[in-house]
Amino acid sequence: MSQQTANIIEMKDVYKSFGTLHVLRGISLEVKKGETLVIIGQSGTGKSVTLRLMIGLLVQDSGDVFFEGNSVKDMDEFALVSMRKRMSMLFQGGALFDSLTVGENVAFGLRAQGEKDEAKIRSIVTERLGQVGLPGTEDKMPSELSGGMKKRAALARSIAEMPELILYDEPTTGLDPIMSDAIADLILETRAALKDMNVTSIVVTHDMHVATKTADRIVMLHGGNVVGEGPPEYFEEIRERDKNNLKSKQEEMIRQFVRGEAVGPIMPQTS
Numbered sequence: 001m002s003q004q005t006a007n008i009i010e011m012k013d014v015y016k017s018f019g020t021l022h023v024l025r026g027i028s029l030e031v032k033k034g035e036t037l038v039i040i041g042q043s044g045t046g047k048s049v050t051l052r053l054m055i056g057l058l059v060q061d062s063g064d065v066f067f068e069g070n071s072v073k074d075m076d077e078f079a080l081v082s083m084r085k086r087m088s089m090l091f092q093g094g095a096l097f098d099s100l101t102v103g104e105n106v107a108f109g110l111r112a113q114g115e116k117d118e119a120k121i122r123s124i125v126t127e128r129l130g131q132v133g134l135p136g137t138e139d140k141m142p143s144e145l146s147g148g149m150k151k152r153a154a155l156a157r158s159i160a161e162m163p164e165l166i167l168y169d170e171p172t173t174g175l176d177p178i179m180s181d182a183i184a185d186l187i188l189e190t191r192a193a194l195k196d197m198n199v200t201s202i203v204v205t206h207d208m209h210v211a212t213k214t215a216d217r218i219v220m221l222h223g224g225n226v227v228g229e230g231p232p233e234y235f236e237e238i239r240e241r242d243k244n245n246l247k248s249k250q251e252e253m254i255r256q257f258v259r260g261e262a263v264g265p266i267m268p269q270t271s
């Protein structure tokens with residue numbers, strides 16, 4: 001049943017396991033229409049799984065995932081396709097189609113959406129490639145690009161269609177700090193460019209610089225649960241707070257993570 005809601009996505013007490021691996025253990029979170037929500041957390045903590053659940057690429061074991069108040073797991077194929085048409089996901093690894101040129105990769109979603117105006121497609125492709133720092137690469141094949149360039153081309157592809165909801169899974173992993181900052185700017189610019197559509201962005205990242213620069217709100221996951229949630233200033237304040245003034249285990253975890261320290265309640269992931 002549909003209900004009026006300012007949340008574009010809501011997860012309520014969501015559990016997800018793979019065999020004996022209990023990844024999510026009762027996650028509840030809300031994504032407000034128009035905000036940029038950043039999800040942080042250690043490698044393997046279930047960030048990509050969370051994104052996949054949100055768009056129905058995975059189904060939870062229990063709990064609810066709602067898109068505009070409608071249960072994603074109860075959607076039929078038609079409803080899922082209509083929902084996904086309104087969103088775009090930059091997958092971790094950002095794979096390009098190897099047999100298509102960079103330009104055709106960026107144009108792919110536009111064509112899939114039925115855009116037929118070739119001049120318009122060309123101009124959007126040129127603009128997006130320029131925005132990600134890859135001007136003039138339309139005719140190159142993906143194999144001719146470095147890893148970072150591929151990532152940027154994939155980003156250009158994911159924002160080509162002007163979606164209402166953009167999910168960025170690790171948009172800066174493997175990029176140098178300057179390019180990471182440029183991608184953070186691009187996330188902000190994309191939001192500004194899509195302002196009329198009140199675009200919602202979800203950014204999964206390990207990179208605290210990208211997180212604080214782009215987020216309206218940050219959610220930190222650990223051990224299958226949400227351990228902290230608040231504006232970037234909250235995470236910065238905990239980062240700078242004296243160790244002796246931490247009030248909970250959760251705050252200790254946040255401080256350790258945002259400072260990037262190996263010693264603390266979060267054990268380094270070794271596998």
Ligand SMILES: Nc1ncnc2c1ncn2[C@@H]1O[C@H](COP(=O)(O)OP(=O)(O)OP(=O)(O)O)[C@@H](O)[C@H]1O
Nearest residue numbers: 018021023041042043044045046047048049050092
């Ligand atoms: N389809 C699947 N089948 C089995 N296990 C899976 C599947 N998808 C994810 N996992 C496991 O679930 C755990 C969480 O994976 P996930 O990809 O969400 O982590 P992550 O937080 O995105 O990590 P990273 O920061 O390294 O990308 C991992 O241990 C992963 O191996």
Ligand SMILES: [Mg+2]
Nearest residue numbers: 047048092169
């Ligand atoms: Mg991931």
